[in-house]
Amino acid sequence: MYIVIVGGGEVGYHLTRILLSDGHEVLVLEQNPARCEVLCEELGGVVYRGDGCEAATLDAVGTGRADMLIAVTDGDEDNLVACQVAKHKFNVPRTIARVTNPKNEKIFKILGVDVTVCSTKRILENIEQELPSHPIIPLLQVKGGSAEVIEVKIPPGSKVIGKTFGDFKMPFGSFVLLVIRKDIGPILPTTETTLYEEDEVIVITNAESQDAIRSILMGK
């Protein structure tokens, strides 16, 4: 596969190395001349100096025959434009953009970027999993982010303690998958399963229902 990478920073450098060792044909575009020299020494002749948002540069590196363009500069707007130029000027079948501000993922999707990778969101999620007191822990994104698997820990004083799953309703489109009970382990819940304090409830849901789930399972 021929892959064009826009941005030769740390992410671009490591990505290029990995893709090269996987046997792909890779070209990395970098604007900064000093950085280009470093990259050339490390990676050899797969580095081209130029602005990856400029059609002329993309043309010079044969983007027209590229199977994929991956934009990993540290500027969201630059990554968006590189992907759009690749799509609309060179018909690149697949574009991937790094996104720093999680709020930008929506507009990238609307504008036809095939895949967005938001490092900020990944880091936040990993940190959240390590914070014991955090109420809702995101575990897994499903179907490109339209559904999410989350973990809710039943806090002391919650109104669902002592009740069964049959006693209350979950929001539309949200389902309880599993209950992990202290000293017991995973339990497959039924409508008759009673909830205890400190139970970890694993739920599949969408972004809109998280507040409702919070108030149902954690409300006092």
Add this chain to the structure above:
Amino acid sequence: MKIIIMGCGRVGARLAEALSSAGNDVTIIDTEPFALRKLPEDFKGTALVGNGLAEETLVKAGIESADVFVSCTPGDNRNVMACQIAKHIYNVPKIVSRVYDPIRAEMYRGLGIESVSPTTVIADLLKQKIEG
């Protein structure tokens, strides 16, 4: 008309003043408070410090009820991204962007973003002056 301008450089400030004097409700945004000093003291519109790519700033500027969104920061990519947010997320009816790179300007025109390329305009003007 309610007009939002992103980028208070020479062009942005001048445009804001002209549109405001013509009786429009103008809000101008810049990330740099110092840049807003370019506006005349009797400027009737609103000057706002903030990032025009951020939802908070745009909502504060009143984008949900804006008739026109103009982007004239020095960065082509910032401009077209802001304009596409205005068009596709907030459905602003009229969008105009400054895009220095003529090829990019042409491409975004094709994508429904009215783009003015100073590069082409100025080069043509200078050529006319030279040739008399």
